[in-house]
Amino acid sequence: MRIDILTVVPDLLRSPFEASILQRAIDKKIVSVHLHNLRDYSSNNYKQIDDYQYGGGAGMVMMIEPIDKCITQLKSEREYDEIIYMTPDGKTFNQSIANELSLKENIIILCGHYKGVDQRVRDHFITREISVGDFVLSGGELGAALVADAVIRLIPGVLGNETSALTDSFQDNLLAPPVYTRPAEYKGWKVPDILTSGNTPKIEKWREDQAIQRTKKLRPDLLDE
Numbered sequence: 001m002r003i004d005i006l007t008v009v010p011d012l013l014r015s016p017f018e019a020s021i022l023q024r025a026i027d028k029k030i031v032s033v034h035l036h037n038l039r040d041y042s043s044n045n046y047k048q049i050d051d052y053q054y055g056g057g058a059g060m061v062m063m064i065e066p067i068d069k070c071i072t073q074l075k076s077e078r079e080y081d082e083i084i085y086m087t088p089d090g091k092t093f094n095q096s097i098a099n100e101l102s103l104k105e106n107i108i109i110l111c112g113h114y115k116g117v118d119q120r121v122r123d124h125f126i127t128r129e130i131s132v133g134d135f136v137l138s139g140g141e142l143g144a145a146l147v148a149d150a151v152i153r154l155i156p157g158v159l160g161n162e163t164s165a166l167t168d169s170f171q172d173n174l175l176a177p178p179v180y181t182r183p184a185e186y187k188g189w190k191v192p193d194i195l196t197s198g199n200t201p202k203i204e205k206w207r208e209d210q211a212i213q214r215t216k217k218l219r220p221d222l223l224d225e
Contacts, residue, residue: 001030001031001032001102001104001105001106001107001151001152001155002031002032002033002034002078002105002106002107003031003032003033003034003107003108003109003148003151003152004034004036004074004106004107004108004109005033005034005035005036005108005109005111005141005144005148006036006038006067006070006071006108006109006110006111007035007036007037007038007111007139007140007141007144008037008038008039008049008062008111008113008139009139009141010035010036010037012139012141012142013035013141013144013145014035016145016148016149017033017145017148021149021152021153021158021159022148022149022152024158025152025155025157025158028157030152030155030157030158031152031155031158033148036070036074038062038066038067038070039066040070041065041066041067041069041070041073042065042066043065043066048063049062049063049066050062050063050113050114051063053115057115058115059114059115060114060115061114061115061116061117061118062112062113062114062116062117062118062121063118064117064118064120064121067110067117067118067121067125068121068125071083071108071110071125074108078106079105079106080106080107080108081104081105081106081107082101082104082107082108082127082128083107083108083110083125083126083127083128084107084108084109084110084126084127084128084129084130084147085109085110085112085117085121085122085126085128085129085130085140086109086110086111086112086130086131086132086140086143086144086147087112087116087129087130087131087140088131088134088135088136088137089129089131090128090129090130090131091128091129091130091131092130092131092132092133092134093130093131093132093143093146093147093150094170095150095170095171096170097130098147098150098151098154099154099171101147101151102151102152102154102155107151109140109144109147109148110125110126110140111139111140111141111143111144112139112140113138113139113140130143130147131143132146132147170222173215173222173223173225174211174212174214174215174222175211175214175215175218175219175222176211176214177206177207177208177210177211177214178210178214180192180195184196192206194206
């Protein structure tokens with residue numbers, strides 16, 4: 001998979017891809033992540049990428065020309081499955097979307113800033129709009145990093161145990177069950193006996209029951225879906 005991220009502050013995005021699982025995935029050439037500074041595509045000496053909005057009003061708007069130039073250049077080099085715009089009014093990101101995007105080959109993610117992008121960008125370039133929640137960030141970079149992390153970890157070969165991602169919370173609209181590790185007893189607090197019984201079918205049934213109970217208690221809305 002290749003992910004191209006379009007941003008005005010590329011330095012904000014370097015750290016997430018230079019550590020832990022994401023860095024290992026890049027080193028193993030399972031995925032490649034490329035950051036593109038939209039100021040490099042500005043047509044004036046001031047590297048301007050924003051301007052006042054027509055009709056007046058507070059806040060600047062990202063201009064169409066630098067975004068068009070960047071996307072057009074990338075599309076001339078390869079086909080893209082999705083061109084995603086990170087925006088508070090997009091569809092709320094969830095595990096189902098992450099699963100879907102993990103099957104793609106090439107993705108562009110455009111990070112919004114200021115009051116957003118010229119609407120013509122959304123009308124003519126964007127194939128999917130994503131939000132990471134009902135709140136506003138100073139830019140789309142942190143949201144883009146969240147999306148990339150959630151997607152990359154699902155790609156085969158990224159995690160040490162490929163079945164791990166399949167048992168995460170929100171797969172099958174359930175929260176994950178409680179998990180325990182050594183020691184079996186600590187300060188009088190014991191691991192449930194079923195987990196040390198060695199009876200795999202009963203353990204799996206216990207985990208399923210626990211997942212359903214936790215979801216009913218903490219996120220009953222998931223069961224409605």
